[in-house]
Amino acid sequence: MTTTDPSAVPVSPELQAERDHLDAARAALRRMRENVEGTELMLGDVVNDKVTNAALRKGRERRIAALADVPGAPLFFGRLDFDPGTVSEDGDADRVHIGRRHVHDAEGRPMVLDWRAPVCVAYYRASPGDRMGVRVRRRYGFGGGAVLTAFEDETLVGEAPTSDAGGDLLATEIERPRTGPMRDIVATIQPEQDDLVRAPLETTLCVQGAPGTGKTAVGLHRIAFLLYTERERLSRSGVAIIGPNRSFLSYIRDVLPALGEVDVAQTTVEEMLDAGLPVRRAEEPAAARIKGRARMAEVLRRDLWAHLRTPEETVMVRRGSRRWRLYPEDLRPLLDELASRGVAYGSGRDLLSHRIAHAVLSLMEGAGEVCDDRTHQQVRRDPAVRSAVTALWPKVDPAKMVLGLLTDPERLARAAEGLLTAEEQAAVLLPGRPRGPKSARWSLEDMVLIDEAAAMIERPVSLGHVVVDEAQDLSPMQARAVGRRCASGSLTVLGDIAQGTSPAAAANWSTLLEHLDKPTGHLRVLDRGYRVPAQIIDYAARLLPEIAPGLGAPVAVRRAPGALRVTRAADGLASGVVEACRGVLEGEGSVGLIAADGGIAELREALAEAGLAAPLLGEGDTGLDSARLVAVPASLAKGLEFDAVVVAEPAAIVDAEERGTNRLYVVLTRAVSTLHVVHARPLPAALA
């Protein structure tokens, strides 16, 4: 009789002992959760204060969520046996199990250590050359339903260490068929990745990595690590991850919760800007490039500060029977001093009212009057002072300001003199004749300008850490917007220059780091490719000399015979694609059909006629978990991956946009196991 339940198969006593430990750890985790759940009653009795109660309750809910047992994710994945006395005086404790979170027994003795604990570094980095006190490293294999089915020991001591650096388990883990969103890689983080994950909070990292080298995974695990080591600091200041679009964010949404972190904001650049205005049009590439340049900040700065007026009138404050006068020549130095100090425009207004009040008080005191803080406040609020401030230092609304600037050629010419040519000025003007910010047809690039203006008026609050993925696509102006949101925090900048597809994409990282205001950020390179088998990456890398001269292909850690097929569709593209999809669907796991945005509808129709439903990614709430076969517009493929990928008509993908060859490189590097390229037109020269 065959059985499909791995837990029912007889096993060795050692494996059984490990299973028992896993069961005991699960029971202990349940008890830890129940203990937290049981705190509700005590809370009501002891604390009456509503606000405190609400905060405690929220903390408690968070803790309960963090202690949830994630179905399908085993509670531990590894074990280390250290030299006696390395971890503790007590010999037994030199064996530690390592998992996603800390679990202890009823007496408080650890049963599973959180992978982020310092002692666990050895799990990821110990080698026969530097064994870090480790004698044996054990890695576990799991079957369906997180049933422990195997383990593999690596002995680091003795004459003949048995180290394969976990190669088989790594390949098995990567090739495990995908059924939905991205998974964590906590069990198999590689040494070069671990080094980045555990970089201290103060360090801004910029990671250049070819497709599938694990950049996104590193960024997500770094957040989890930082939240573990710096929880208090970061829970006050906040952490965010910025991704290229909603489909991508949906793809990565489960990774942090699986690592026990449920409180990280995930956003796109567009959502982050949050100007309260809708984006109504895509910018022309030429205008996008101009609006994305850092010099636009100077154009905006000039326009903003041009709102200041030269004092022409006397300010007269009445107090009782006396009148105190400040003449234009008294006011001018106050204004000039503030304007030259680099204050935010908005706080400058406030400071000006203080300066004027101070000057009036000096006159009063010079005449023998006794003044105190109350007098200062009264003078500051005097209608004459207030109207002088309003006239000299007018309030500015950022959206109205940008609207005014981009609809008035003369005003723009004044602000852009020496910075933009006449043609460039004409290119950035807004279309139509909008009457106000609500009716204007803004682009994303315009929103970035509004954000810049808003930040010049009032500086935004800084987060503690921001991870920005696909950062190569940030224009200098977008980079400034990201950078000022972590002005006093740090960044993890992830990307690949070769995958830059936006019109103002970065050409190198040092310039982008400057725009992010982190010029001393450390540039690190990941070059071991985990996702894509060698045959596929070699094929895609033929595009590199054209799109990113100087950048090499990653060194693929896996080869997969038969991974690549290139077919000329003799009976037309649609039928070739249907046939290719049918073929790859015979295998296991997720399948992505990727085509130029303009061609995807027709291919979906052909698939539907052939009885193959392919929901469109990005439409409604279609996520990657809704079906095995998903139709992916090329513009949304970035950052995603599928077990098998069918790429339809590479030439159409290249032709669809200015940086179409970069887009094709992205598209060709999404497959974990199989890539099938189908074409009716000739292939781009490098692939022919």
Ligand SMILES: Nc1ncnc2c1ncn2[C@@H]1O[C@H](COP(=O)(O)OP(=O)(O)OP(=O)(O)O)[C@@H](O)[C@H]1O
């Ligand atoms: N150490 C690892 N163990 C297991 N899987 C890994 C490891 N590193 C990376 N992977 C897998 O490789 C794939 C690619 O990882 P990831 O998406 O982080 O790469 P990337 O560098 O961001 O790629 P891209 O530039 O194409 O977006 C993922 O499936 C990830 O789980």
